[in-house]
Amino acid sequence: MSKDMKDPVYVTDQLIADDIDAYLLKHQHKTMLRFITCGSVDDGKSTLIGRLLYDSKMIFEDQLASLENDSKNVGTQGQDIDFALLVDGLAAEREQGITIDVAYRFFATDKRKFIVADTPGHEQYTRNMVTGASTADLAVILIDARQGVLTQTRRHSYLVNLLGIKNVVLAVNKMDLVDYSAERFYEIVSDYSHFAKQIGMDSFLPIPISGLKGDNIVSHSENMPWYQGPSLLAHLEEAPISDTAMQDHPFRMAVQWVNRPNLDFRGFAGQIGAGTVRPGDAIRVLPSGKTTRVKSIVTFDGNLDQAVAGQSITLTFEDEIDCSRGDVIVQSDQPCEVADQFESTLVWMAEEAMLPGRPYILKIGTQSVTATVTEPKYEVNVNTMEHMASKTLGLNAIGVVNISTDRAIPFEAYAENSDLGGFILIDRMTNATVAAGMIHFALRRSQNIHWQAVDVDRDAHASLKNQKPAVVWFTGLSGSGKSTIANIVEKKLHALGKHTFLLDGDNVRHGLNRDLGFTDADRVENIRRVGEVARLMTDAGLIVLTAFISPFRSERRMVRDLMAEGEFIEIYVDTPLEVAEQRDVKGLYKKARSGQLKNFTGIDSPYEAPETAELIVNTVELSAEDAAEKVVQYLLNSSRN
Amino acid sequence: MSSQTATDPSISQETLTHLQRLEAESIHIMREVVANADNPVMLYSVGKDSACMLHLAKKAFYPAPPPFPLLHVDTTWKFQAMYELRDRAAEEAGMKLLVHHNPEAMEKGINPFDHGSLHTDMWKTDGLKQALTKYNFDVAFGGARRDEEKSRAKERIFSFRSANHRWDPKNQRPELWRQYNTRKSKGESIRVFPLSNWTELDIWQYIHLEGIEIVPLYFSQPRPVVERDGLLIMVDDDRFPLREGETPEMRSVRFRTLGCYPLTGAVESEASTLPEVIQEMLLTTTSERQGRAIDHDQSASMEKKKQEGYF
Numbered sequence: 009m010s011k012d013m014k015d016p017v018y019v020t021d022q023l024i025a026d027d028i029d030a031y032l033l034k035h036q037h038k039t040m041l042r043f044i045t046c047g048s049v050d051d052g053k054s055t056l057i058g059r060l061l062y063d064s065k066m067i068f069e070d071q072l073a074s075l076e077n078d079s080k081n082v083g084t085q086g087q088d089i090d091f092a093l094l095v096d097g098l099a100a101e102r103e104q105g106i107t108i109d110v111a112y113r114f115f116a117t118d119k120r121k122f123i124v125a126d127t128p129g130h131e132q133y134t135r136n137m138v139t140g141a142s143t144a145d146l147a148v149i150l151i152d153a154r155q156g157v158l159t160q161t162r163r164h165s166y167l168v169n170l171l172g173i174k175n176v177v178l179a180v181n182k183m184d185l186v187d188y189s190a191e192r193f194y195e196i197v198s199d200y201s202h203f204a205k206q207i208g209m210d211s212f213l214p215i216p217i218s219g220l221k222g223d224n225i226v227s228h229s230e231n232m233p234w235y236q237g238p239s240l241l242a243h244l245e246e247a248p249i250s251d252t253a254m255q256d257h258p259f260r261m262a263v264q265w266v267n268r269p270n271l272d273f274r275g276f277a278g279q280i281g282a283g284t285v286r287p288g289d290a291i292r293v294l295p296s297g298k299t300t301r302v303k304s305i306v307t308f309d310g311n312l313d314q315a316v317a318g319q320s321i322t323l324t325f326e327d328e329i330d331c332s333r334g335d336v337i338v339q340s341d342q343p344c345e346v347a348d349q350f351e352s353t354l355v356w357m358a359e360e361a362m363l364p365g366r367p368y369i370l371k372i373g374t375q376s377v378t379a380t381v382t383e384p385k386y387e388v389n390v391n392t393m394e395h396m397a398s399k400t401l402g403l404n405a406i407g408v409v410n411i412s413t414d415r416a417i418p419f420e421a422y423a424e425n426s427d428l429g430g431f432i433l434i435d436r437m438t439n440a441t442v443a444a445g446m447i448h449f450a451l452r453r454s455q456n457i458h459w460q461a462v463d464v465d466r467d468a469h470a471s472l473k474n475q476k477p478a479v480v481w482f483t484g485l486s487g488s489g490k491s492t493i494a495n496i497v498e499k500k501l502h503a504l505g506k507h508t509f510l511l512d513g514d515n516v517r518h519g520l521n522r523d524l525g526f527t528d529a530d531r532v533e534n535i536r537r538v539g540e541v542a543r544l545m546t547d548a549g550l551i552v553l554t555a556f557i558s559p560f561r562s563e564r565r566m567v568r569d570l571m572a573e574g575e576f577i578e579i580y581v582d583t584p585l586e587v588a589e590q591r592d593v594k595g596l597y598k599k600a601r602s603g604q605l606k607n608f609t610g611i612d613s614p615y616e617a618p619e620t621a622e623l624i625v626n627t628v629e630l631s632a633e634d635a636a637e638k639v640v641q642y643l644l645n646s647s648r649n
Numbered sequence: 650m651s652s653q654t655a656t657d658p659s660i661s662q663e664t665l666t667h668l669q670r671l672e673a674e675s676i677h678i679m680r681e682v683v684a685n686a687d688n689p690v691m692l693y694s695v696g697k698d699s700a701c702m703l704h705l706a707k708k709a710f711y712p713a714p715p716p717f718p719l720l721h722v723d724t725t726w727k728f729q730a731m732y733e734l735r736d737r738a739a740e741e742a743g744m745k746l747l748v749h750h751n752p753e754a755m756e757k758g759i760n761p762f763d764h765g766s767l768h769t770d771m772w773k774t775d776g777l778k779q780a781l782t783k784y785n786f787d788v789a790f791g792g793a794r795r796d797e798e799k800s801r802a803k804e805r806i807f808s809f810r811s812a813n814h815r816w817d818p819k820n821q822r823p824e825l826w827r828q829y830n831t832r833k834s835k836g837e838s839i840r841v842f843p844l845s846n847w848t849e850l851d852i853w854q855y856i857h858l859e860g861i862e863i864v865p866l867y868f869s870q871p872r873p874v875v876e877r878d879g880l881l882i883m884v885d886d887d888r889f890p891l892r893e894g895e896t897p898e899m900r901s902v903r904f905r906t907l908g909c910y911p912l913t914g915a916v917e918s919e920a921s922t923l924p925e926v927i928q929e930m931l932l933t934t935t936s937e938r939q940g941r942a943i944d945h946d947q948s949a950s951m952e953k954k955k956q957e958g959y960f
Contacts, residue, residue, distance in 0.1 A: 024931045028927060029924055031928075032854065032927065036858060111802040112803075114848045116667075123846055139825055264677070264681060278680075307708065308711040318665050320674075322711070374684070426826060427826070432830060
């Protein structure tokens with residue numbers, strides 16, 4: 009270790025050696041702060057984190073030995089310790105293509121334990137930073153004093169603000185390289201203030217530091233007597249914690265799990281998202297709206313008189329009312345809203361772009377519902393904050409959209425309560441997490457549309473027709489023979505006295521869907537509408553036959569999910585592309601090959617063959633008549649029709 | 650109950666302590682798993698982290714017992730004291746204990762003296778995969794922490810494994826807020842690490858505060874050891890083949906980490922109480938995993954083992 013290195017100031021205190029019991033008692037009362045550091049490699053982020061770990065003595069001697077060794081061999085600081093080496097080591101993994109969204113580091117002082125979210129990499133920066141910031145109480149935005157406020161500083165600040173982090177430190181780093189100039193520091197602070205106002209950031213704390221030299225990191229720097237504020241670590245030790253701030257909010261707890269060990273006990277387990285709860289409190293269960301009082305707050309360590317935001321507890325009620333996972337328990341006189349249409353910000357995190365109309369799983373609180381983006385409003389350019397019209401969102405794009413869920417859900421605006429306002433979207437095919445979302449508000453109209461209960465229901469319609477309703481969904485390439493086969497099937501069913509209706513792709517596009525084109529987004533909407541129409545027809549008791557290319561698995565799955573169990577019958581009309589192209593009944597393949605027709609399935613737009621079709625008919629082996637007969641036989645056998 | 654427990658609100662009415670927050674987070678994670686999994690299991694290695702994890706599970710589901718079994722993937726080479734605590738701890742928690750021995754390793758008599766890294770590969774890596782497949786577990790809790798090693802800092806709390814138990818580092822999901830995406834495709838399974846955000850010191854403090862029973866091997870007492878390849882190895886039973894010139898001698902030692910006894914280095918110590926152990930840990934100069942022979946093979950060995958399915 010080089011001589012001029014300051015001795016670590018924290019944790020090494022004599023108390024450990026002298027009186028370990030007293031030390032332990034003291035450290036039982038530590039609090040915990042989670043923060044994120046934002047900045048690129050050049051801003052000295054790794055050096056700063058390494059410095060914090062080092063100064064708080066989280067480095068063991070064997071690690072230190074290898075650090076000193078590495079510093080000499082591969083470090084960038086000559087004979088001095090290169091702190092960055094403590095936290096790097098992810099570079100190699102990055103090269104191998106391993107996804108690193110966030111690395112978490114830990115250190116502690118006498119007052120606090122800290123969890124630092126470090127987000128490496130440039131390409132995935134938005135996704136990574138949003139992930140790291142979602143759990144942070146505080147953000148440290150690093151600026152190189154020589155460079156000042158850069159485009160990426162704006163981007164980091166925008167994201168920090170978007171995720172609702174109230175406590176922002178502007179760490180003006182590398183002050184040693186600008187001769188510890190107060191003038192330079194204040195110039196940067198002034199620039200930043202202007203920008204912070206623009207994005208609606210209420211306040212921030214600027215601190216001039218040098219991560220490398222240790223100025224204003226742990227203690228006040230002698231090199232900058234003109235700076236009177238706290239050192240970085242002193243501020244980190246005092247900054248407020250989000251969970252604590254949430255205690256002043258009305259009580260909210262999403263139910264995770266119902267605990268029923270025996271007939272005498274029914275408890276509702278969850279982690280309190282906001283507020284405080286005591287036995288006797290009047291509560292309401294949402295979305296049902298049923299009310300009761302809290303009987304007890306049960307924990308392994310005995311019943312509690314009070315529990316606060318952040319604690320994981322189990323509640324019992326005075327009355328036996330329905331309550332299950334996904335429900336939200338709220339303070340009776342201050343409930344949260346319940347709605348099924350929202351305006352939200354979406355941060356897109358997947359390679360595959362967002363498609364309006366495509367159903368995703370939306371997970372909020374402890375419940376999962378099906379959701380679709382109904383109306384993309386605009387995309388935000390994270391560098392300039394400009395709004396751009398956009399119908400979709402690609403990887404790392406941020407946009408504002410309207411979202412509709414298949415059920416009404418209890419929620420709060422993200423800005424008020426991240427626990428009931430932050431959600432993730434999950435792709436239903438791959439199960440990947442594709443987006444993070446933040447609810448702004450509910451759309452008014454969603455509170456005014458209700459389901460109309462009808463007396464003559466779908467069973468009544470079906471029994472009058474003496475048949476079981478179904479959707480027979482033909483999918484396959486253009487020219488595979490879907491319409492031809494469906495037509496024959498309908499004739500046969502008609503002859504058997506069945507009530508049927510054929511929805512044909514081309515015909516629907518002349519009317520219901522005349523406003524749609526052939527982009528991926530429009531194809532999804534096309535199928536969604538057809539699915540809804542088909543569903544209404546099954547409610548009317550009909551056997552619906554559809555003939556649509558319907559190239560995407562997700563959309564066919566969406567329609568399947570719309571229907572009652574067993575009422576969606578997927579028929580894959582399996583015709584190899586060469587054969588369909590050779591047939592070219594409508595001359596479309598020729599046009600597509602010559603470039604006159606864009607987004608043509610099989611040519612420049614993909615077809616995803618079904619993995620679990622109820623029936624496959626191969627039109628190379630079977631005639632249209634035989635294929636149709638096979639379908640009819642399947643229907644008669646499978647659905648008791 | 651004791652007024653010193655981590656969940657006692659009288660400690661602080663306003664701000665939860667770091668241990669209270671860590672505890673609440675771990676409980677939340679465990680409940681998410683139980684609410685979503687078809688057939689979860691808790692991997693139990695009898696070490697201090699496992700002890701903590703088991704204690705948290707008791708808290709998470711109280712007054713019910715934890716609604717999943719414990720699984721010990723055994724090598725037959727653990728310390729005797731570990732087997733004793735294992736059986737008792739499971740019983741006290743009201744949980745079923747499953748012990749799996751890789752039948753192939755059993756048959757071939759695989760041991761740490763003759764078979765080197767094959768010992769870990771077969772007993773632990775293959776054994777774990779066999780057990781998960783055999784019982785059809787879809788989620789397995791593990792006690793790994795992010796502070797254990799530099800490469801673990803980036804580890805997710807919910808880590809997805811393919812049908813053949815491989816870890817695909819390119820296909821892991823971002824974890825936002827408290828929202829864990831627990832959906833899995835057919836054949837996939839999940840390893841869940843509820844102690845991800847705990848540090849070694851947190852674990853020790855929690856054990857101290859909560860009075861959690863741990864294997865006595867963590868405390869110093871005179872034990873028969875031999876010095877071999879720079880490690881102090883305890884002669885725990887008569888299967889230990891002594892080399893020429895080796896005579897076990899009684900030394901006051903303890904263990905920082907527990908595994909197969911022939912692979913686990915002891916440290917000389919006088920720390921015989923929990924506060925003394927913590928004191929020693931705080932003043933110590935070598936990091937935790939140094940006592941384990943497995944890591945010395947190659948620097949990226951942990952990463953490689955993980956991809957193959959060893960945790």
